[in-house]
Amino acid sequence: MHPEQALTAIWQAGVDAVRGDNAITLALAQQKIQRPDRILAVGKAASFMANGAQKYFGGDIPTLVVTKYEHVGVISPTIEVIESAHPVPDENSLHGGSALANAVADMPKDSHLLMLVSGGASALAELPVDGLSLENLQAENNRLLSQGLDIHAVNTRRKALSDIKAGKLLARFKGARVTTMAISDVEGDELSAIGSGIGHATDKTPFEFVPYIVASNKIARMTCAALATKLGISVIANEEILYDEVFALSKRLGKIARTTQPGLRIYGGEPTVVLPPEPREGGRNQALALALAREIVDEINISILVAGTDGTDGPTSAAGGLVDCTTWTSEGAVALQSADSGSFLRQRNALFTSGPTGTNVMDLALILKV
Template sequence: MNTLTPRVACDPVETPRSWLRHLAEIAIAAVHPDTLLPDRLPEPPRVRTVVVGAGKAAAAMAAALERAWQARQPEAPLEGLVVTRHGHGLQGQGPQGQGGDCRHIEVLEASHPMPDDLSERAARRMLEAVADLGEDDLVIALISGGGSALMSLPAPGITPAEKQAINQALLRCGAPIREINAVRRHLSAIKGGRLAAVAHPARVLTWLISDVPGDEASLVASGPTLPDATTPAEALAILECHDIAVPSGVRRHLAADAPAPYPGEPAFAGDRSEILARARDALEAARIAAEAAGIEVRLLGDDLEGEARELGRAQGRLALAARDGRRAPLLLLSGGETSVTVRGDGRGGRNVEYLLGLFETLRGAEGIHALAIDTDGIDGFEDNAGALFSPEDWARARAAGLDVLDHLSRNDAYTFFAALDDLIVTGPTRTNVNDFRAILVLPRTP
C-alpha cells in the first residue's frame, strides 16, 4: 500500500513510481487552502462577519481563513460554521505545517456522498446563521466539492428518503456531475442561490475550490450562494432521460416550483465570488515540476468526463502511440471527473476503474507507468485516493490469477490493485479539485 508523504525529489527514469507519487504531492499542495487563502482577506464590515461553508475542503478553508484573519485584523469579530465530510474536519497539519484548529468557526461533519440527518441539520443551522443580517454585515461562504451532500435540506414537500433515492440513482447510472447538481439544486431549500437569498441584504463573498469540469462556479456544491440558470423543467427532463423513478411528490414540486434565484437578479448585485483553485492549477504545478526535471509534458485536458474505464482505454492507446520512436520521456497529464456506471457488486472508484481500463490496454507495455487519484484523498466509497502501476504489474497480475476483464465486469478495481499492493492511501487531503491523472512514457530500452 502506497502513501503520499513529503519526500526528497527523485528521478523519473530511475524511480518512476516514487517520482509519480512525488508529482501528486506537488499537485495537491498547490491547491490546498493553506496555499490559497492568506493574501485574499476582504476589509471587515462595520458590524458582523459570518462564515458559512460546505465541502471536503471546508474545514481547511475555515482554518486558513481564521489564521489569516486573526493575524491581520484580530480586532474584527469572526463567527460561523462550516460542514465537511466525516474525517475531513479532524485536527491536522496542512502541507505548510499549519495546524487545523478553528476557535471561532465551528466545524461540523456529515455524510458523503449520501446525505444524512447531520447534513440536514447543518443546512438548517447555516440558514439560521445568516438570517436577519443587515446591509452592514458580510457573509463569507467557503464552498468546495462535496458540499451538495454535506449541506442537504429537501425542498418543502420532498422527504429526505426521496431525495436520497434520486441522488443515489443518479450516481449509479453514471450521470455527469453537471446533471446531478442541476437536479440537486431544484430539490433543495438551500442550494441554487437560496442560502444567499436568505442572507441578503448582507453582502456575500463566495470563495470556491472547484471540483467540476469547466469550473462553472454555480455548479460547485450546487451553488448555495450563487444564482442558478437552470429550470425545474430541466431537472425533471434529466431524471426522465436516465429512466429514474420520480416520486409523485417530487414530480409535483418540479412542476410547480418557481425557479431558483436567477442570474441578474438585483439582490445579487453586491455579491462577489472567486474560484481560488481548480484542476488546472494542480496540473500546472505538476507540469512545472516535471519540466524542471527535464520531462516533456502534454496536457490532455483538465475537464475530461465520460466513463472512467473508457477514458483509461483511450489514454492507453494514446500512450502506446506516443511511445513509438520516442527518445525522451513524456508525461501525459489530465484532470476532470469521470463517471462509473455500476454493473457489478465489487469495490471500486472512478480512478481505479480508469486505471484498470488503462492497464487492460497497455498489457504491460514497456516503459509506461501511471497514477490516478482523487485529490480529496478518497476515491468513491473506499479508503484509498487511487492507485498506480508499472509495466511489471501485468506479469504479477497474471501470476496471481487476476483477470482484468472479470474485475472490470464487477466494478472491482479496488480489489485488483489491492492484490498488487498498488493502492495509494493518503487519508483526507482537505482539498478537492477532483481527479489527477499522470502517465509517464519512457523510451524503450535499446
C-alpha cells in the first residue's frame, strides 16, 4: 500500500472508532441507561450522537440537535435541528442557545434528560450574559482565537460571557436526573471543559447527575495503532502531545522524523497558532502540515498526515494536509506567514479533505517513515 493510502486508511479508522452514533449506541448499551424523556444534542457531532440514541431507544423521544452548518448528515425527520456557526457564533447560535435553555427549563418534575455533548458547542449554542450583544461576542471570540491561546484559556473567557456554559444550562433543570454523554475534544477529557461545560452540572444540583466520556483522542489513536499493526507497520510512538504552537511543534517533530528509525508515529492533541491581523485560508492543521513539509523537504521516505478529526480545520472545509518531500517550495514561507497554508496546499495537491466525520476528538498527526 502506498504511504498516502496507508495514512488515509489509518486516520479514517481512528475517526470511525469515535464516530458519534457508534460511540453513543455502545455507551448506552454498556451503561444500561434508563430511557430519557428528552434528548438534547449539541456540538459538531450532535446529529450523529442523536442518531445513535434514536437507534438505541427508538424515534419517539423529543430530540433537539444544535450543530454546525453542513454537519447534519442523514438524520431522522422527527429530530429538530438548528444549524449555526463555528468557530465564531452567529445569530443562529443564539437561537440554538435559547432553544436549549427553554427545553431544559420546561422539563417537569421526575423527568430524565439525556444530554449529548461534543466539541464545537462553545460557539454553536450561546446565550450571552445580559448586556452583551452578538457583535461584541463575535469580536471577543475573534480576538481569543487569534492569540494562539490553548482551549482552556479560551473557554475560561467564554464561560464568563455565557449564561448557559459552566453548569448554567443545567441549573435550569427541575427534573430528577440528567445523564450527560460527551465526546471529548479537550486535554484531560474534563467534562467541565468540553463545550465550555455546557453539559456539566455543579456539585450543588438538586437532581441526580451522571456523566460519561464516550469517545476521546486516546480511543482514536489506539485504533490507528491497531490498523497500522495489522498492515505490518511498526508503531514507534503513540502520544497525546500536540499542545504547542505549530512552528515549535514542526521543528520538534520534524527532527524526530528525520533522525529516528522507520515506522509510524501517532500524535494527538490540539496545536495553537498565532494569526496575523488579516488571516487568509487555512487552519492549525494545515499550518502544521505545511510547516512539517518544510522540515522533511530532503526526506524521500517520510509522509505526514495532519488533520482535525471533525473533518474541518478552522473556518475551512478541509481537514488538514497530507505532505511529503515534494510538497514544500519557497512560496510556502509566505503562505505560513500570512496564514494562507490552505491555498498553498491546494496548489500542491496536498490538501486533505474528508468531509464532516460525525465526531470531534481534537487532531491527529501521523508521521510515517518507510
